[in-house]
């Protein structure tokens with residue numbers, strides 16, 4: 056067979072998926088025969104059902120035979136609604152033509168990077184971070200320039216750190232606030248400084264705001280609230296996290312830059328033609344319908360955050376800050392790793408095999424995650440209590 060393209064081996068993946076496959080196999084082959092099970096505290100998706108009114112809107116769309124192609128950038132009503140929705144965070148109003156509806160938040164990364172990156176171009180990416188930003192950058196021959204999110208700064212970086220990394224080849228900065236995997240929120244001051252640097256060096260910004268409604272302290276601040284930024288920024292957002300709609304695959308790119316909106320639309324046309332039609336009608340109901348279910352879910356996440364935070368800080372060798380957003384806890388386990396002379400990945404394997412709890416090593420999210428493990432707190436209170444108790448018992452046995 057003739058070989059794959061040279062770029063194919065550069066494409067990474069989301070290691071979280073391979074960890075889950077390994078865990079499911081372990082649970083089926085080793086635990087199930089003994090009547091035991093794993094506690095899953097690694098999951099990066101909402102622990103609630105999609106609100107009924109949203110599901111009903113999808114069903115209604117099918118009943119009305121809304122089962123054909125739509126225009127590539129989406130149905131006009133949804134583009135209009137998303138423009139309004141996104142404008143609430145921005146310094147100017149978006150219009151329907153500034154919005155491209157795509158199948159999930161992820162494609163926005165793929166399309167924007169494809170539109171911008173030539174071999175050798177540099178992209179500044181927080182580290183640790185969602186792995187797909189770096190994977191796609193490298194696939195395209197771009198260079199990932201990591202900027203460390205520091206625990207002591209509530210998982211922020213500084214404008215000074217950023218200045219040091221900008222070169223003539225820098226084309227794009229990616230930010231994600233609230234942040235996966237740390238739960239950190241970038242400060243308004245940092246975002247404003249970053250915006251000034253982006254303008255000064257004529258840089259693009261990809262602002263991943265998929266967790267913008269899941270903020271536990273203070274308010275979400277978008278870089279598009281800074282004057283001059285909507286035309287050099289693509290906002291990535293969607294229904295997955297906010298409305299517990301991960302399987303619907305609805306996301307959107309929003310930008311005041313007409314050429315970028317066109318490029319994203321053209322890439323989407325080549326890729327998927329359009330986004331699932333009934334899912335778009337469900338999204339329309341999500342964005343324009345009652346918002347109480349979102350408020351309820353976020354209130355519940357906050358309760359679970361506080362619960363897990365307290366339980367984790369009671370385990371020897373583990374400590375974590377109280378995260379301000381998203382639904383993750385980035386837990387510092389350096390003391391345990393040093394004591395046992397193991398990696399975070401090995402610790403997670405041990406916790407799966409011995410304590411029967413699944414969490415993710417920080418290294419799933421980049422090199423600077425090497426002293427950490429990531430918990431998610433979307434699971435039920437019962438599971439959170441059970442999982443933390445199992446880990447505590449196991450770690451205490453090591454410390455004895």
Ligand SMILES: Cc1ncc(COP(=O)(O)O)c(C=O)c1O
Pocket residue numbers: 099158159160161162185231234235263265293294295296301305306
């Ligand atoms: C930071 C971040 N951005 C984007 C996504 C992708 O969202 P979607 O499932 O809508 O593609 C995720 C999913 O986990 C995420 O954590």
